[in-house]
Amino acid sequence: MAKLIFLLLALLILFTPCLCCPEYQRQALLQFKASVLNATGFSSSESQNLGSRSVIGLDLYQVVIFKNYDGSQMVPSTILSPLFHIRSLRRLQISFNYIQGELSGNGLANLTKLRNFDLEQNYFNGSIPSQLFQLRYLQYLDMSFNSFNGGLSGEVGLLQNLRELHLEGNFLEGNIPTDIGNITKLQILNLGGNKFSGVIPSSIPNLMELKILDLGSNLLSMEIPTNIGSLSNLTTLALRKNNLKGRIPSSIQNLAKLEILDSENNLLTGEIPSWLFNINGLKKLFLGGNNLTWNNNAKIMPKCMLFQLSLKSCGLTGEIPNWISTQKTLLYLDLSENQLEGMFPLWLAEMEVHVLILSDNSLIGSLTSCLFNSQNLTVLSLARNNLFGELPENIGNATELKILLLAGNNFSGNLPESISNMFFLKLLDLSNNKFSGNTLPDLSSLSLEVVDFSSNEFSGELPTKFPPFVQFLALGQNMFSSSLPRTLINMSAIVHLDIQDNKIKGELPEFICQISSLQVLILSNNFLQDSIPECISNLSSLQILDFSSNHLVDKIPATLGNLVGMIETPPGFSTFHFFEIYPIELNDLIINWKKSKQGLSQHNLDLYFLLDLSMNQHSGQIPASLGNLKALKLLNVSHNNLSGKVPTSLGDLESLESLDFSYNKISGSIPQSLAKLQQLTVLDVSNNKLIGKIPIGRQMDTMNNPNFYANNSGLCGMQIHVPCPEDLSPAEPSEVESEETWFSWKAVVIGYSVGFFVTVGSMYLIGYAIPAPRPTRR
Numbered sequence: 001m002a003k004l005i006f007l008l009l010a011l012l013i014l015f016t017p018c019l020c021c022p023e024y025q026r027q028a029l030l031q032f033k034a035s036v037l038n039a040t041g042f043s044s045s046e047s048q049n050l051g052s053r054s055v056i057g058l059d060l061y062q063v064v065i066f067k068n069y070d071g072s073q074m075v076p077s078t079i080l081s082p083l084f085h086i087r088s089l090r091r092l093q094i095s096f097n098y099i100q101g102e103l104s105g106n107g108l109a110n111l112t113k114l115r116n117f118d119l120e121q122n123y124f125n126g127s128i129p130s131q132l133f134q135l136r137y138l139q140y141l142d143m144s145f146n147s148f149n150g151g152l153s154g155e156v157g158l159l160q161n162l163r164e165l166h167l168e169g170n171f172l173e174g175n176i177p178t179d180i181g182n183i184t185k186l187q188i189l190n191l192g193g194n195k196f197s198g199v200i201p202s203s204i205p206n207l208m209e210l211k212i213l214d215l216g217s218n219l220l221s222m223e224i225p226t227n228i229g230s231l232s233n234l235t236t237l238a239l240r241k242n243n244l245k246g247r248i249p250s251s252i253q254n255l256a257k258l259e260i261l262d263s264e265n266n267l268l269t270g271e272i273p274s275w276l277f278n279i280n281g282l283k284k285l286f287l288g289g290n291n292l293t294w295n296n297n298a299k300i301m302p303k304c305m306l307f308q309l310s311l312k313s314c315g316l317t318g319e320i321p322n323w324i325s326t327q328k329t330l331l332y333l334d335l336s337e338n339q340l341e342g343m344f345p346l347w348l349a350e351m352e353v354h355v356l357i358l359s360d361n362s363l364i365g366s367l368t369s370c371l372f373n374s375q376n377l378t379v380l381s382l383a384r385n386n387l388f389g390e391l392p393e394n395i396g397n398a399t400e401l402k403i404l405l406l407a408g409n410n411f412s413g414n415l416p417e418s419i420s421n422m423f424f425l426k427l428l429d430l431s432n433n434k435f436s437g438n439t440l441p442d443l444s445s446l447s448l449e450v451v452d453f454s455s456n457e458f459s460g461e462l463p464t465k466f467p468p469f470v471q472f473l474a475l476g477q478n479m480f481s482s483s484l485p486r487t488l489i490n491m492s493a494i495v496h497l498d499i500q501d502n503k504i505k506g507e508l509p510e511f512i513c514q515i516s517s518l519q520v521l522i523l524s525n526n527f528l529q530d531s532i533p534e535c536i537s538n539l540s541s542l543q544i545l546d547f548s549s550n551h552l553v554d555k556i557p558a559t560l561g562n563l564v565g566m567i568e569t570p571p572g573f574s575t576f577h578f579f580e581i582y583p584i585e586l587n588d589l590i591i592n593w594k595k596s597k598q599g600l601s602q603h604n605l606d607l608y609f610l611l612d613l614s615m616n617q618h619s620g621q622i623p624a625s626l627g628n629l630k631a632l633k634l635l636n637v638s639h640n641n642l643s644g645k646v647p648t649s650l651g652d653l654e655s656l657e658s659l660d661f662s663y664n665k666i667s668g669s670i671p672q673s674l675a676k677l678q679q680l681t682v683l684d685v686s687n688n689k690l691i692g693k694i695p696i697g698r699q700m701d702t703m704n705n706p707n708f709y710a711n712n713s714g715l716c717g718m719q720i721h722v723p724c725p726e727d728l729s730p731a732e733p734s735e736v737e738s739e740e741t742w743f744s745w746k747a748v749v750i751g752y753s754v755g756f757f758v759t760v761g762s763m764y765l766i767g768y769a770i771p772a773p774r775p776t777r778r
Contacts, residue, residue, distance in 0.1 A: 057091035057116075058083065064097045074123060077101030084110050095120040095142070105129030116140040120166070123147060128172075133158050144190065145169035152196075157182035168214065169193040176215075181206040192216040192238065199223075200244075205230045216240040216262065223247075224263075229254035236260040240286065243267055248276075248292075258282060264310060265289035272314060277302040288312025288334060308332035312357075320345055320358075336360050336381070344368065344387070352376045359383040359405065367391065372398040383429065384408035396421035407431040407452065417441050431455050431474065443467070453478070454498065461485070462504065469493045476500040476522065483507075489514045498522040500546070505529070508552065513538040519565065524548040524612070531555075532613075537562035544608060548636065549615040556618050556637065561625025566609050566632055610634040614660065617641055622661065627652040638662040638684065646685075648673045658682040662708070665689060670715075675700045684708040693717050693724045 064075050075098050084107030100123035109131040120142045127150035139161050149171040157179030164187060173195040181203025187210060197219040205227045211234060220242040229251025240262045247270035259281050268290040282304040293315045300323040307329050316338035325347045332355040340361040349371040359381045366389030377398050388410040396418025407429045414437040427450040438460025448467050452474040461482035470491050476498045483506030494517055504526040513535035524546045531554035543565045609631040618640040627649025633656060642664040651673025662684040669692030670685060680699045686708055694717030704719040716724040
């Protein structure tokens with residue numbers, strides 16, 4: 001590594017044809033080299049002869065090519081200090097490193113000749129220093145994909161010579177300054193992926209040389225400026241993922257050079273203008289995810305030849321529009337979330353589309369085999385339609401397919417064996433259909449990371465012929481009936497395993513503890529027996545564990561309290577990163593959440609920490625160690641045979657929202673420590689042997705559903721309107737107590753009297769003589 005850094009510094013330095021290199025520049029570069037080696041943990045005794053030329057440019061692209069996950073190999077921004085002394089610099093390229101910290105304003109002030117400054121893809125933070133805006137010769141500035149925050153100063157308008165400004169992917173906020181309209185030589189303005197709010201500045205149409213305008217993924221509101229069409233050189237207008245309202249400005253049709261229009265996922269209204277398809281050079285059109293409407297009676301005769309088209313959620317009805325067949329260059333088509341009907345058209349199957357998204361419509365019929373003869377199809381989403389029939393046997397001919405989403409239809413029959421030929425397939429979702437069969441194709445040679453076969457009619461042994469790098473596997477709600485196979489441990493990267501609602505039998509094997517990557521493990525509603533293995537604590541990443549509705553016995557292992565993933569949330573924790581790469585929708589995870597079956601979005605599972613052992617036959621006490629699981633939001637051990645007292649340590653579950661230990665044999669009192677649970681919204685202790693006063697204070701005062709305390713032997717408290725003895729005045733017993741006391745003694749007197757006379761009468765009737773009392777001896 002040291003030698004690599006040395007060579008990069010030696011080879012990538014640009015020189016001017018002057019006769020000597022100033023000694024201070026040479027020393028600055030050597031100092032910088034030493035700083036890099038020191039920061040990355042390397043050393044070098046080599047010297048460097050920089051020659052006899054003055055330095056005007058430094059290209060330090062990706063000098064630091066690694067970092068530790070804990071951030072310990074981040075390079076501090078102070079490492080740049082020596083470079084700021086090279087006043088002759090005109091070009092400074094430091095992108096794609098791991099430089100962290102604030103950008104020195106005082107250092108930048110020295111680089112008055114700088115024309116090109118690129119610090120993309122680092123970890124710079126803090127505000128943008130004002131000295132940057134004094135570099136009047138600057139022509140290219142790229143600060144994208146860092147962590148700069150705060151506002152963008154109006155001083156940016158002082159950069160009169162700037163041609164390109166890239167600030168994408170930071171945390172900048174506030175209004176976009178109107179002074180930005182003063183940079184009249186600007187050709188590229190990219191402010192996407194920040195937190196800018198307010199309106200699009202009316203001064204932006206002053207940037208007559210502008211070719212690319214990207215303001216996407218911000219919080220901009222109000223309308224698109226009506227004079228946006230005055231930007232006659234504009235080729236790209238990207239406004240996606242904002243809160244923009246109003247109609248698409250008619251002036252956009254004046255943008256004769258426009259190639260890309262992306263206004264997806266805003267709040268735009270009105271009818272989609274047909275003149276958009278008359279912009280000759282238009283190649284990419286994204287209008288989906290707004291409140292726009294499509295005129296289904298419009299006669300569309302496009303003058304453009306589109307490569308990409310998204311009309312997602314635009315109110316299309318009837319059959320898939322036939323004019324799309326004229327777009328012979330179309331590579332990407334998204335018509336999802338409309339009301340499209342009819343059969344899958346043959347002309348569309350024969351087009352060489354790479355990405356085809358038709359999910360959430362009402363298409364019918366079966367799939368034609370010619371759809372899968374394409375060697376270009378990479379994404380096919382037909383989820384949630386009314387398609388039926390068996391999958392074509394030649395489905396495996398689409399060997400370039402990476403994503404196949406067929407969920408929520410009425411497909412049936414066995415899976416074609418040819419699926420095993422789709423070597424690049426990463427995501428396969430066949431859930432909520434009627435697929436059947438007791439053997440599945442061998443998918444172990446594919447590139448699968450996500451597999452969802454849930455809610456079908458598969459049977460037989462639990463399939464495990466999946467690649468070792470599968471991260472998400474959902475096989476729930478089928479009819480698999482085997483025991484858990486040991487081959488599960490071959491999937492060493494699996495994060496999410498859901499086998500709920502099957503007929504899985506046998507014991508819960510100890511080898512399950514070897515799958516250390518698991519974060520979500522759902523085995524509920526099966527026929528698992530025996531006890532939970534003590535080694536379950538080895539699953540240190542586990543955040544959701546559901547063993548409910550099985551036949552598990554014995555005590556709940558105290559080692560569950562050592563589940564690290566439920567004790568605290570690691571920084572940057574996320575259950576599944578696939579959703580960050582592909583905008584996909586998988587089935588919600590169905591769990592018993594707060595007394596009812598609910599679905600949790602797969603996108604938000606990193607927010608939930610759950611432990612559900614309910615509906616089993618566990619005995620013994622609730623382990624006090626469960627109080628260690630401070631990240632838990634739900635703890636359910638109801639419907640077991642648990643006894644003993646409620647551990648006071650449960651009051652340490654500071655994130656807990658739902659606690660249920662109903663239908664057990666738990667005795668003693670409810671600990672006052674539960675009053676510390678400020679997030680608690682559901683507490684069910686019914687059908688136990690609890691006595692004493694229900695705790696009061698904070699959230700406990702709101703736990704007032706009497707059904708959740710029912711059928712205990714002696715609870716009292718304000719939540720159930722039963723006074724506790726310690727809360728009453730000794731001289732003034734409550735009306736309830738007086739009535740109960742009177743009723744109890746009256747019953748005793750009446751019972752004694754009736755019993756006495758009945759006994760005497762009976763003895764008399766059967767002939768026993770009652771002797772007279774004997775005189776007392778003195």
